[in-house]
Amino acid sequence: MDKLSLARLPTPLEPAPRLSEWVGAEVWVKRDDLTGLGISGNKVRKLEYLLADAQAQGADGVATCGGLQSNHCRATAVAARRLGLDPLLLLRGEAPAEPDGNLLLDTLLDAEVHFCTPEAYASSRGALLEGHRARWAAEGRHLYVIPEGGSNALGCEGYIAAAAEVANEAFDHHIVAVGSGGTLAGLVLGPDIGEVVGIAVCDSARFFVDKVHALAAELGRSPQGAWRVSDDYIGPGYSLAHEPVWQAIREAARREGLFLDPAYTGKALWGLREEVAAGRMGGRVCFWHTGGAFGLFGRGGEL
Numbered sequence: 001m002d003k004l005s006l007a008r009l010p011t012p013l014e015p016a017p018r019l020s021e022w023v024g025a026e027v028w029v030k031r032d033d034l035t036g037l038g039i040s041g042n043k044v045r046k047l048e049y050l051l052a053d054a055q056a057q058g059a060d061g062v063a064t065c066g067g068l069q070s071n072h073c074r075a076t077a078v079a080a081r082r083l084g085l086d087p088l089l090l091l092r093g094e095a096p097a098e099p100d101g102n103l104l105l106d107t108l109l110d111a112e113v114h115f116c117t118p119e120a121y122a123s124s125r126g127a128l129l130e131g132h133r134a135r136w137a138a139e140g141r142h143l144y145v146i147p148e149g150g151s152n153a154l155g156c157e158g159y160i161a162a163a164a165e166v167a168n169e170a171f172d173h174h175i176v177a178v179g180s181g182g183t184l185a186g187l188v189l190g191p192d193i194g195e196v197v198g199i200a201v202c203d204s205a206r207f208f209v210d211k212v213h214a215l216a217a218e219l220g221r222s223p224q225g226a227w228r229v230s231d232d233y234i235g236p237g238y239s240l241a242h243e244p245v246w247q248a249i250r251e252a253a254r255r256e257g258l259f260l261d262p263a264y265t266g267k268a269l270w271g272l273r274e275e276v277a278a279g280r281m282g283g284r285v286c287f288w289h290t291g292g293a294f295g296l297f298g299r300g301g302e303l
């Protein structure tokens with residue numbers, strides 16, 4: 001399998017003694033937020049495979065889609081620029097008067113940004129991206145299209161490889177935020193690393209279980225150990241956070257100097273604490289810090 005080297009790997013695995021006290025289990029943090037600065041977070045592991053494919057196909061640019069503050073879109077745009085490719089992003093929402101967070105970086109990178117309504121995004125994002133691909137093709141340029149979250153079979157390879165980084169650490173459980181399913185699928189389809197618990201941040205547990213099975217079938221693999229998905233920690237909705245999520249974000253910062261975010265990792269930490277309190281998790285736990293800190297910007301009022 002061809003891959004590029006875009007991330008600083010392996011990422012550190014660090015003890016978190018003061019966060020462990022708050023959670024009630026022995027927590028270690030897998031620092032996938034440290035895969036890099038601009039392309040930081042979990043998406044870069046997927047992009048190493050996806051963009052190798054884009055280059056092999058002779059792409060001039062790379063397109064993908066996500067929310068207004070999508071980490072995946074920002075990481076894709078950074079990686080594209082680093083490889084000399086032009087990024088095109090389809091973002092769900094309206095252009096704000098002044099961009100911040102990930103959208104500020106998308107703007108700085110001079111990505112070709114197209115905004116669309118949530119309804120158009122839900123019903124036609126694939127067709128909209130295909131339209132841009134056809135427009136580029138008419139101009140003699142090849143646009144490589146990456147699906148939402150980079151969560152196709154090729155993207156999963158990045159997290160199959162990531163699982164191998166912790167295979168000898170004897171964890172009882174792993175906890176990871178789930179937005180489009182590729183990170184969870186990769187962790188589950190690599191070697192047996194202990195129970196993997198996915199914390200859904202948008203769709204239902206059923207949706208993500210089906211997605212993992214679909215990706216497994218595509219890859220010709222099957223889950224190696226125990227795993228499950230919980231949709232008890234979506235809170236007020238995708239990217240929306242209420243007090244338990246903000247509390248988890250504050251505790252991670254004050255106790256360990258870790259920056260979590262309100263859409264993904266803050267919910268995963270809230271979920272971890274609740275799962276331990278309910279007796280469903282305990283012992284030695286690996287918290288996958290999948291990045292997302294740029295999503296904190298613009299949320300100061302809530303914090």
Ligand SMILES: Cc1ncc(COP(=O)(O)O)c(C=O)c1O
Pocket residue numbers: 041042070071072149151177178179180181182183184261264265290291292
């Ligand atoms: C910071 C962060 N954590 C976790 C995830 C979830 O990863 P996946 O889309 O592979 O489920 C995402 C993206 O959706 C993310 O941006």
